Amino acid sequence: MVNKTGEYDDSNYIFNDKNERLEVVGDITLNIEYWDCECTNDYIHSNIESRCDKCEAMEEDRPNSRENEVREYFN
Numbered sequence: 325m326v327n328k329t330g331e332y333d334d335s336n337y338i339f340n341d342k343n344e345r346l347e348v349v350g351d352i353t354l355n356i357e358y359w360d361c362e363c364t365n366d367y368i369h370s371n372i373e374s375r376c377d378k379c380e381a382m383e384e385d386r387p388n389s390r391e392n393e394v395r396e397y398f399n
């Protein structure tokens with residue numbers, strides 16, 4: 325992803341109120357502590373889990389979760 329000045333920016337970390345690391349990529353805020361598996365529901369996993377038992381997705385192959393979806397999921 326490219327930021328507003330047209331440069332690559334993959335180290336722009338901020339923290340939310342739970343002290344979880346967030347990464348802002350363009351208009352999207354990702355939560356680095358979570359990742360999405362391939363399930364339709366309940367697809368958000370903590371980094372503590374490296375694999376989804378249902379769809380067998382591996383953390384290393386999957387993107388980080390969006391912060392707004394993480395907040396919704398755990399509220």
Ligand SMILES: [Zn+2]
Pocket residue numbers: 361362363367376377378379380381
């Ligand atoms: Zn899954």
